[in-house]
Amino acid sequence: MPASDEQVRTTIESYVRLVGEGTGEEIVALFADDATVEDPVGTDVRRGREQLLEFYVGLGSLKRSARMLDAKVVAGHAAFSFELTIDFGEMAQKITPIDVMTFDDEGRITSMRAYWGASDAVTV
């Protein structure tokens, strides 16, 4: 049985919360074992726990915050926009992607594709 929309919504809310304040390990724990991440769309696809951890561990070490802007959940799929603000002291960078995700039956993320371009990453 596919994940319910409630499970999916819980997972994406946890994802945005942990992207804002969790460790790389905590973020990757939301993914299925062989999950893929393409961030941003058009770059190399990362696959599996090790490659995902490489990607998220750097984020986990930064001072930052994140908040959900708009989330659509339908038929066990999700597309959502969120705002990630990374605090570099002198300046901060704000990135506002739309992420598209698929999920396994337990609500773990099986794929993530992040849509954002240069104009969606601004210095503030």
Place this chain on the structure above:
Amino acid sequence: MPASDEQVRTTIESYVRLVGEGTGEEIVALFADDATVEDPVGTDVRRGREQLLEFYVGLGSLKRSARMLDAKVVAGHAAFSFELTIDFGEMAQKITPIDVMTFDDEGRITSMRAYWGASDAVTV
């Protein structure tokens, strides 16, 4: 050569404009011949000009308006949210999907998947 991000942006802006005020034929003219539409995600995929026209011609006959809310374009791909308000006289329905699209080399839409659930369609 894949469509440029400028071509993609022009196409999605035309799409939202025509979803708001164009005919079914005008909307379908933005798509490649064998394009697919899954709206909302989880429903049957429509393929090709005839099936797309069936889908959009009804919309084209309604009194309505649409506006882009947020658009991400990257590597010739697009994800964007927009608001479609359909005026039924006594009441109106407002739908706010996130659409994800791919494009051919000329910037025509090759696939569209619309993410929206019951909570994204409200009576106003």
